[in-house]
Amino acid sequence: xxxxxxxxxxxxxxxxxxxxxxxxxxxxxxxxxxxxxxxxxxxxxxxxxxxxxxxxxxxxxxxxxxxxxxxxxxxxxxxxxxxxxxxxxxxxxxxxxxxxxxxxxxxxxxxxxxxxxxxxxxxxxxxxxxxxxxxxxxxxxxxxxxxxxxxxxxxxxxxxxxxxxxxxxxxxxxxxxxxxxxxxxxxxxxxxxxxxxxxxxxxxxxxxxxxxxxxxxxxxxxxxxxxxxxxxxxxxxxxxxxxxxxxxxxxxxxxxxxxxxxxxxxxxxxxxxxxxxxxxxxxxxxxxxxxxxxxxxxxxxxxxxxxxxxxxxxxxxxxxxxxxxxxxxxxxxxxxxxxxxx
Numbered sequence: 001x002x003x004x005x006x007x008x009x010x011x012x013x014x015x016x017x018x019x020x021x022x023x024x025x026x027x028x029x030x031x032x033x034x035x036x037x038x039x040x041x042x043x044x045x046x047x048x049x050x051x052x053x054x055x056x057x058x059x060x061x062x063x064x065x066x067x068x069x070x071x072x073x074x075x076x077x078x079x080x081x082x083x084x085x086x087x088x089x090x091x092x093x094x095x096x097x098x099x100x101x102x103x104x105x106x107x108x109x110x111x112x113x114x115x116x117x118x119x120x121x122x123x124x125x126x127x128x129x130x131x132x133x134x135x136x137x138x139x140x141x142x143x144x145x146x147x148x149x150x151x152x153x154x155x156x157x158x159x160x161x162x163x164x165x166x167x168x169x170x171x172x173x174x175x176x177x178x179x180x181x182x183x184x185x186x187x188x189x190x191x192x193x194x195x196x197x198x199x200x201x202x203x204x205x206x207x208x209x210x211x212x213x214x215x216x217x218x219x220x221x222x223x224x225x226x227x228x229x230x231x232x233x234x235x236x237x238x239x240x241x242x243x244x245x246x247x248x249x250x251x252x253x254x255x256x257x258x259x260x261x262x263x264x265x266x267x268x269x270x271x272x273x274x275x276x277x278x279x280x281x282x283x284x285x286x287x288x289x290x291x292x293x294x295x296x297x298x299x300x301x302x303x304x305x306x307x308x309x310x311x312x313x314x315x316x317x318x319x320x321x322x323x324x325x326x327x328x329x330x331x332x333x334x335x336x337x338x339x340x341x342x
Contacts, residue, residue, distance in 0.1 A: 003028075004027065004028060005026070005027060005105055005106040006024070006025070006105070006106045006315075006342070007024075007026070007027045007105035008022055008024060008025065008317050008320045009022070009067040010022055010023060010066055011065050013059060014059075016054075016324045021324075022321050022324070023065070023317050024316055024317045025065055025067070027065070027105065029107055030107065030108070030109045032109060034083075035083060035111050035112055036079075036083070036109045036110065037076050037078070037080070037083060037086055037092065037111075037112050038076070038077050038079070038107055038108070038109055039074040039075065039076055039094075039107065039109075039110060039115075040074050040075045040076075040107055041103055041105060041106055041107065042124050042128075043073045043125060044072050044073075044103045044104060044338050045308070045335050045336060045337040045338070046069075046324055047070065047133070047327065047335075048327055050069060050324065050327070053066075053068050067102045067105055069096070069102035070098075070103055070132050071129070071130075071131050071337075073092070073131075074091075074092065074108075075090070075092070077107070083112050084112075085113070085115070085289060086117075090117065092116065093128070093292060094110050094116065096278075097278040098279050099278070099279060104315065111278065114285065114289060116289055116295070117296055118296060119295075122299055124339050128338075128339065129334070129335035130295065130299075130335075133165035133166045133169050133307070134292070135274045135288055135291055135292065136166045136272060137170040138169075138173060138291050138294075138295065139274060139291070140225060140270070140272035141170060142173075143287075144272050145248045145270060149176075150178060152177050152178040155178075155179055155222040156179065156218060156221045156223070157174050158182045158184075158209075158213065158223070158224045158240065159182070159225045159227065160209075160224070160227055160228060161184060161205065161227040161228035162183025162202070163185045163190035163334070164333075165307065165332070166250060167194070168194075168197055169307065170225055170227070171183055171194060171199050172198055173304075175197075176298075176303060180201075181199045181200050182199070182202075182213060182216070182218070183201070183202055184203050184204065186206050187331070189333060193334065197307075205233070208236070209240065210239050213240055220240060220241065220245065221241065222245050223247075223248070224245070224247045225247075225248045225249075226247065226251065227249075230249050230252070231255050231257070234253075234258070235261070238258075238261035241265060245265065246269075247267060247270070249271055250271075307335050308336075309334035309335060309336070310323070310334075310335075310336040311336075313338065314338070314340040315338045315340060315341055316342060323337075
């Protein structure tokens with residue numbers, strides 16, 4: 001009989017304030033596949049995707065509990081027969097796979113090709129906050145928007161929702177690439193946060209962005225990265241983007257967006273979904289391993305700042321509910337993380 005491990009999950013899609021929205025579980029230890037690492041999870045963080053998956057679905061109870069969670073940092077305790085990137089004992093971090101059981105468990109299986117070595121100089125709390133948002137920011141900026149990693153001295157990027165998790169990393173990566181960064185934030189604490197991360201200018205996304213940015217002296221910007229409420233900002237994006245510029249987005253629209261607004265400017269529009277590579281098993285799957293290692297090196301070289309801001313311990317249903325409530329509030333600055341097991 002397999003050993004049991006602790007986990008947090010749910011049997012029904014319920015509001016977070018419901019007693020059964022998240023529950024403590026005992027589940028069988030997973031069986032390792034050929035490319036798998038079995039990781040003893042030490043820390044996790046909660047992202048909007050966690051909240052979205054928990055909320056979505058009908059109210060009919062599930063036969064088996066669903067364990068979600070993507071960000072994780074931990075130690076490899078077993079490897080599959082074809083694993084060659086890691087060994088037992090390695091400290092790793094990753095953002096997981098949308099199609100598999102999640103990181104809100106003491107032990108989790110993850111394909112080695114989407115795993116990186118965790119930075120030696122980051123704590124569990126600091127490391128757990130990074131993988132999903134780090135991969136998202138890196139992929140959208142450098143793979144999808146095709147921004148050069150160097151020599152962008154005369155180019156400008158507008159990052160809408162700069163204080164969230166992805167924005168917090170995107171600001172830093174854009175600055176390292178030499179871009180002039182305009183970030184949006186509204187509350188005083190969020191404004192201070194994005195400035196501390198390196199934003200050159202801050203504008204309020206609750207006010208007219210076109211007016212604010214043109215008052216800064218920029219008629220157009222070279223790149224726009226939208227990380228929140230694409231519907232609300234689409235007309236502003238279309239006005240502000242430079243001819244031959246690039247617009248990237250990570251959040252889905254609820255209404256049809258009019259791409260014809262970009263036609264005369266020959267603007268490129270791209271989507272980013274960090275799970276695409278593992279979801280479709282693309283040939284460049286291992287690139288996430290490389291990106292996570294590159295981010296680890298940037299942290300070890302003290303080129304990037306940690307972004308964890310709220311901490312809970314241990315990892316259990318009660319604390320996970322608090323973390324989900326934090327994210328659901330829509331006012332997160334940085335990331336919320338949970339560490340340790342009872």
